[in-house]
């Protein structure tokens with residue numbers, strides 16, 4: 214920690230750094246909290262810079278994420294003995310304690326950390342700095358309030374793509390998942406707020422809007438609305454002239470009705486890239502997972518998507534080595550994924566989360582077998598990604614230019630979420646969407662030249 218002379222320091226002289234573990238929703242929420250501190254005058258510094266206040270947004274989706282979160286909090290305390298360490302998010306929600314942090318909030322009411330920090334600094338103003346770590350930890354209650362409005366949230370990392378969180382929570386209770394316990398039931402944001410935020414961010418120059426949430430397909434569920442609510446929201450976003458591209462976060466196959474997919478097809482700005490969560494291609498494993506669809510039902514949804522988006526990119530998540538997963542079930546899952554032809558598979562070995570029903574399921578798959586199955590799936594993902602990418606060689610794609618390297622080469626993502634390296638003889642700039650003729654492919658990334 215930098216030297217503290219509280220009675221003389223104004224807020225502008227206090228530095229604050231943020232560390233985020235876990236998913237895109239967590240990143241969004243860190244951005245929101247960062248913004249709230251900045252608006253109160255705190256000086257934001259990068260993760261690596263020693264700071265007066267350290268905020269750690271935790272994750273607990275796997276036991277590994279949980280371990281890392283604890284480790285990060287402990288390390289923050291050890292390396293910054295005088296700093297105020299704030300922990301927030303899913304792990305804290307489940308722990309109901311501050312862990313080793315000075316201040317902790319769960320998954321609701323996160324913006325309250327700003328006042329809690331100011332309160333703690335108020336104590337510092339009258340006490341010598343040595344008492345900082347001796348002041349009692351603060352753990353806020355996490356009332357079951359409705360959706361907490363943050364917006365408009367501007368990410369520090371992204372300058373071209375803006376994430377908008379449209380809902381929180383999940384009512385599904387898949388047998389392996391701790392998230393419904395950490396984030397509670399579904400709460401959705403008012404559509405007018407989302408539309409306002411999307412327009413504002415687009416006017417600020419964000420070219421792509423990504424709708425994110427814990428269970429997107431449940432958007433509006435607690436208001437008695439069905440999947441049409443998400444379709445309607447997309448139609449409204451599509452109609453805003455300032456918005457150029459819309460991308461959807463993870464979708465659930467059992468929610469994707471025929472009429473929903475047909476509505477998606479009518480949304481002109483929607484990227485033909487859908488992350489449709491599978492988890493296993495074996496019906497018996499899906500049933501033990503308490504997933505409410507079969508592999509056959511999943512196949513139908515993907516066929517439907519392909520009938521309306523011919524070049525669609527479909528990505529998914531797979532859990533390998535779920536309790537009781539036999540070699541046969543594993544092979545069944547592999548065969549199914551090969552048949553579907555995903556453009557990428559995110560592979561996760563099963564992780565025991567205490568409090569979920571899968572935690573007690575037996576027999577557990579050995580870690581050696583889990584490692585082997587993970588590796589097999591990663592290889593499959595790689596070969597499927599190569600096959601999908603190769604379909605674009607010689608073709609044209611629309612690329613949002615995001616980064617420029619030292620040699621002046623731009624790269625960005627196509628609508629199908631393929632990474633494309635772009636050379637151009639014309640003047641192009643970051644944040645611009647250009648049409649690119651694909652010349653070659655290397656390591657599942659495309660290379661091409663701007664055609665206009």
Ligand code: SF4
Nearest residue numbers: 383385386387390392
């Ligand atoms: S749908 Fe299942 S895996 Fe996804 S957050 Fe809800 S309980 Fe977890």
